[in-house]
Amino acid sequence: MAELFFVTKAEYVDRALRGFARDQRDIVRLHTAPAYVRALATNPARRVGLVAGGGSGHEPMHVGLVGAGMLDAAVPGRVFASPHNRQVYEASRSAAGPEGVLHIVKNYTGDRINFGIAAERLRHDGIPVARVLVDDDVATESTQTATGRRGTGATIVVEKLLGAAADRGTGLDALVELGRAVASRSRSIAVASAAHTSHVTGRPGFELAPNHIEYGVGIHGERARQTIPRPPLEDLVERMVDDVLANLPAGTRALVLVNGLGGTTAIELYNVFAEVEEALGRRGVAVAGSLVGTWTPALDMKGFSVTVTMLLPDDGAWTALWDAPVWTATLRKRG
Amino acid sequence: MLIGLYLAAAEAAHARLTEYDQAAGDGDFGDNLRDGLRGAHARIPDGADLATETETAATYFLDEVGGTSGPLIGLLLRSVASAAAASPSDVDAAVVRGLTEGTAAIQRVGEARVGDRTLVDCLAPTLDGLRGTAGPIDWTAAATAALAHARATADLTPRMGRASYIGKRALGTPDAGAIGVALFFWALALYRDPASRDALPDPAAL
Known part of the structure; x- marks a missing residue:
């Protein structure tokens, strides 16, 4: 049996986050309870915070993409499982810029719902929030279900281009337009x-x-x-x-x-x-x-x-x- | 007070909710609803008004309750709290407005439509019935209607939600989430008219 090199206790995702955040302490800090990774520095030109997240087991996505020119925060769930809405909500409150926060979400039911609940909570607090959904996997193009194409590697491309655009002071609506265009062409x-x-x-x-x-x-x-x-x-x-x-x-x-x-x-x-x-x-x-x-x-x-x-x-x-x-x-x- | 009544209903219905969610779902909804209401109830300050108790419960469900339905019920309670805070003198109208806005939020997030066999199949038709009535709201009738709508989900083939992956095998079992929100109408009826208890169905027998 070729087991993974995880700590024996159940909290191997938390241990990995701790190890990651210690290793990259000049770029990120780890927030716990609820867990999210936040960039140490924010580009003052940014008007909108960028937040992404999803199941663990896909590293470096998303925590390894937090930092200058890319994500302001990343929200990890358990292995292959969606993060809880509270993680998304609190990471977004922390990362929101003067014009709000943009969620970059891979197309999976759990991620859509949990980011959606967080978005409702942010709007309730008066924080503008919008979403770019990434759905690039052509293997799931014609399934009978209504769930659509899965979101996979194109998320990296979307996050890179949106990060650079956000650094130029692009507003929320224009970021959404750009993100959707990039996703639709990926x-x-x-x-x-x-x-x-x-x-x-x-x-x-x-x-x-x-x-x-x-x-x-x-x-x-x-x-x-x-x-x-x-x-x-x-x-x-x-x-x-x-x-x-x-x-x-x-x-x-x-x-x-x-x-x-x-x-x-x-x-x-x-x-x-x-x-x-x-x-x-x-x-x-x-x-x-x-x-x-x-x-x-x-x-x-x-x-x-x-x-x-x-x-x-x-x-x-x-x-x-x-x-x-x-x-x-x-x-x-x-x- | 309202949340205490909702908790009493969830305690009484716990075994049935678990049975329904085991038949068509992942089996944890009875626990999630009961434990969520227990936790929320313990955090409500003495003498809290409707807005405060529903806001406290909303935050607890959004932050602490697992599964998908728990946080969605949190969104529903949050909308009721906001409406109750905005118009404390007209409780009936505020609750209907809050439930309507909360149902819209649940549908924005979960993307379920009427007929998909989710808790929306209790909320939407029950609220449609309430909006059609003039004058004071008959909450006993509303609770009876909500429970009937929730039970009728047993005839729906799931397209979204907890039972979507078992398809037609869910037929014959009501949706646990729909029953769970119907219990909120049961609690509302007792909250608005404590004398209505004898006219309401027994939550343990749903």
Whole structure:
């Protein structure tokens, strides 16, 4: 049984938060009861605070993205579970700017409801609040349920662009408009060759036959709708890029995120990115900006996702926002 | 006083709420409602008016009660508290306005519509009936209607909420959340007219 390296007591998420906040004490501070991570410094040009959150097990998302140029606060739930509304509410009160607070929410029922309850409470207090919902996973495009596409890796892109825009003093309505535009032009697909280790049982979350992959896997251990024989990486990336582009407007320049699901090495992810860039190039799409690494894992799942954000024909200043300075625990660019 | 009556109803109905939520849900709603009301009731200062006691209970449900329905009931109580604070002299109108605004907040957050088999299927039709009446409100009739609407969720195939993942297998069991908010109308009837107890259904037998 390959158990995760967690403390034996039930509070392993709290221990991880404590360790994270101590390690990154020049960038963040940890608030407890309720738990949230807050940036130490706030850009005085910001008129709106940015708050994101969701289940744990996806680190560095979101706590590793708190800091200058990105999030003002992040709200972690238990592993793969939504945070409580009180965490969102108090983090938002702490992070709100003079024009209020913007919630960046991945599309999952629990996150929608708990951020929604917090938003009602903030409005009751007279704090303006709005939401950008990220729903990029094309594997969940046509399910019969009304829940829509899941939110996954594109959240990183949305948070980066909104963070840079917020630093320019952009107001709440304009941030919402930008965030929705970026989310609507971002799509992802994920594959896995082995399940994550369940934090509950210490065993693989699901069994996969040798030389098969889950095509369209989720980030909470949800199996894909398809298990397929494993193709060579070149062919796999071709298929993934086709599926992502089929769900995006046409364009010639894009931002690309190649994301490890937790059990995938850097040398593998760079193999993937090299293939993705060439596959996009053959389809007339140039990579205007990229991020390669483990940004939105599902604990230690062996797999990766590809996210493409198709830029507007006139760019809409999105590449400048992408290149703008940022200084968080895990994403750092100097101006 | 109102929250104390709601607690009494939740204590009496605890076994049934648990049974219904085990059949179509995750089984913790009876505990969440009862324990939430116990915790809220213990925090209400002596002699508190309606606005204060509902505000205290709202904050407790929003901050401390688990599950999804608990904090949603917190939103409902918060709206009643705000309306009661705004017009303390006209309790009936304030409570109806508060419940109406609270139901709207619950629907904004939970995105459930009438017929999806959630607590909205008790709140919305009961409030529709109240808005149609002129003059003083007959809370006994409102409580009876609320309980009937809640029981009628047994005939609805779930599209949202606690039972949505078991689909038609939920048929025949009322929605625990709908029963839970119907008990608030039961408490309101006793709060507004203590003599109505004999005219109300027994909450233990819902």
